[in-house]
Amino acid sequence: MTAPVVLAAVDLGAGTATVITRAAHVARAIGGTVSVLHCVDPEEPGPNARRRLAPLLDADAELGELIAEVRVRPHIHGLPEAIAEEADHLDAAVIVTGRSQRPFLAQLFKGGTTVALLRRTRRPLLLARLPAERPYDAALVALDLTRPLDPPVSAARRLLGPLRMELLTVLDAATRLQLVVANVGEEAVAVYERDRKQGAYTALTACAARLAEPGWAPSSVAVEGKPEEEITRRLQAVGAEVLVLQPDQKDWLTRTLVGSLTETVLERPVDCDVLALPAPG
Numbered sequence: 001m002t003a004p005v006v007l008a009a010v011d012l013g014a015g016t017a018t019v020i021t022r023a024a025h026v027a028r029a030i031g032g033t034v035s036v037l038h039c040v041d042p043e044e045p046g047p048n049a050r051r052r053l054a055p056l057l058d059a060d061a062e063l064g065e066l067i068a069e070v071r072v073r074p075h076i077h078g079l080p081e082a083i084a085e086e087a088d089h090l091d092a093a094v095i096v097t098g099r100s101q102r103p104f105l106a107q108l109f110k111g112g113t114t115v116a117l118l119r120r121t122r123r124p125l126l127l128a129r130l131p132a133e134r135p136y137d138a139a140l141v142a143l144d145l146t147r148p149l150d151p152p153v154s155a156a157r158r159l160l161g162p163l164r165m166e167l168l169t170v171l172d173a174a175t176r177l178q179l180v181v182a183n184v185g186e187e188a189v190a191v192y193e194r195d196r197k198q199g200a201y202t203a204l205t206a207c208a209a210r211l212a213e214p215g216w217a218p219s220s221v222a223v224e225g226k227p228e229e230e231i232t233r234r235l236q237a238v239g240a241e242v243l244v245l246q247p248d249q250k251d252w253l254t255r256t257l258v259g260s261l262t263e264t265v266l267e268r269p270v271d272c273d274v275l276a277l278p279a280p281g
Contacts, residue, residue, distance in 0.1 A: 004032035029161035033068035080117035
């Protein structure tokens, strides 16, 4: 049986160590190897990527053993397409990318093209933002109660390993505001909030119980508010290094026009890595 492959797309710049370190973390978790990809402008000569990576790999023998290959390819049809095609060729279990300041890669890591890669591929995408020296200890998994809960949590556990993990759902405050406007009374609003949060919390804890393993079980939190704000608060409270999201299941036109929460977070300077899982269906 062939070992799963983690594709690390790098620019050979300052963020390369972070991308390869995160790719190695995932490879260890899934029992796989790392394939390093460096995309170049079609009219530029390709660098000796293996030689450029030598200091990093020589400094960490275990990391070097995980690297199955280092490839350089031109991005004839754009960076997202080149990376997605390489991932398809390798049948990669996950794609790991990072920020870059190099001119020919600058587009990829400004939200727009990162989102283009997310829309192009049906594979998990890990955007590495934190320094390589900061190891993963905790993950925050943001969940939508209108969709099955087990698959994204299982995927996060498989790809990230047995990290300390919190399951979070953010309830829309619109209904509460409608009740306030309707002047139904503070007691009625309080009962609504209590029952709604309790139902959401029960769903999360049931998911956590189903997926718990000896020595590992996620915690659960249900809050009301704006998703971007509440996710930021919980990231800080948990001290999570990685945020796990799953894009909305929208048709291509809707996603093009209004995007999704995952795409919004990818474009924001959130102080964590982001693991974007494929949309269900």
